Amino acid sequence: MTIYIDLIILSNFLLDYSLITYTGIIANEKIKFIRIFLATLFALSSLSLFFIQIQLIFIILRLLYSFIIILIAFSFVSLRKYIKNILLFYFVNYVMAGIITSYDFRFTSNAINIDLKQPTTWYLLIISFLIANILTYIYKVIEENHAFYKFNILDIRFRFLNKDYEVKGLIDTGNKTVSHGDNIPVIFIDKNIINTDIDEIYLLKNKVKFTYILMNTVKDSYITLAFKPENFGVVIDDQYFEKEVYLAIGQNIKNKDQSFQAILNSKILT
Structure with missing residues (x-):
């Protein structure tokens, strides 16, 4: 043999x-x-x-x-x-x-x-080997996404005009926007979170502190309105930390699975 x-x-x-x-x-x-x-x-x-x-x-x-x-x-x-x-x-x-x-x-x-x-034996061995690698790749992608969400998406809570909001925010190291003069970090929230049109007249009527900030993008620059919530906090490692921030309405906060509704300023982590 x-x-x-x-x-x-x-x-x-x-x-x-x-x-x-x-x-x-x-x-x-x-x-x-x-x-x-x-x-x-x-x-x-x-x-x-x-x-x-x-x-x-x-x-x-x-x-x-x-x-x-x-x-x-x-x-x-x-x-x-x-x-x-x-x-x-x-x-x-x-x-x-x-x-x-x-x-x-x-x-x-x-x-x-x-x-x-028997060719069937080799077919099964090779197919099993390929499936194992494919499943491993999928598993690693899922794990990496899970790790990304775990460390980069945080729970945030804020109160605006006596109403409490709780959403998830993505830590964006590229968001270094701060208010002019006092350097308070600016957080961008999805326009659908506060279901109302927020403009200068609305904020003056409700006696909300606000400011204008200059936004620089790859294509152009523009000025947008930022307003102060009554309070704002972020949950880090199951602990709640209050932060002083301005909120601004973000026009392009889009993600497929709606895993976050706000773009956080990395300065709130310090």
Whole structure:
């Protein structure tokens, strides 16, 4: 019987990489390609275990390999999380690997049963490998977006004409607009938040302090109205901080998922 070592190594690499990646995705772990790759290389070395004839030693070493694979692939957070990942790794091995390949992971045999001559086997391995990478990419994009929103979108609260408003604001490092003279930061809010037309006459009638600020854009410069709310605060790390600001109506505060309705001045973080 001819044994194709290179094909065995390649098929195991594709499978191990896919299974470790699936484990990380299901376990909601932070996936790093370098750690997955190193864990896969270590998993490949477990092929040497199939030369061991003593069944008990084989089983013990297989378990130890699994423990180390998880340690390499994912950061250790807690013992509970670590054990959960190990159990999940075995679940993915026995359930999903049994679906996508003809591997036999039973502890009753020291043999790997895989028909490398069947094109279907390779199709499944390659498709699984590609899907694992695609899912990882999607997962990382979602995680990056989540991290972006977590650190760059804050809850803000303000009172204007005895009415309370609570919206989400995006920290914009490019927004350095301040009022002339007293250098009070200006926050731009969506025109739909305060459902009324705010102009100089309206503010004078309601005795609201206001000023005019010069706005410079790439295309042109213009003057816009900014007014003071009765109070304004931002929530940072579950703590509420009051800030002195001016509010201005933003004309181009657009985002697809409506995740924020205000453009914050980075100066309010100091």
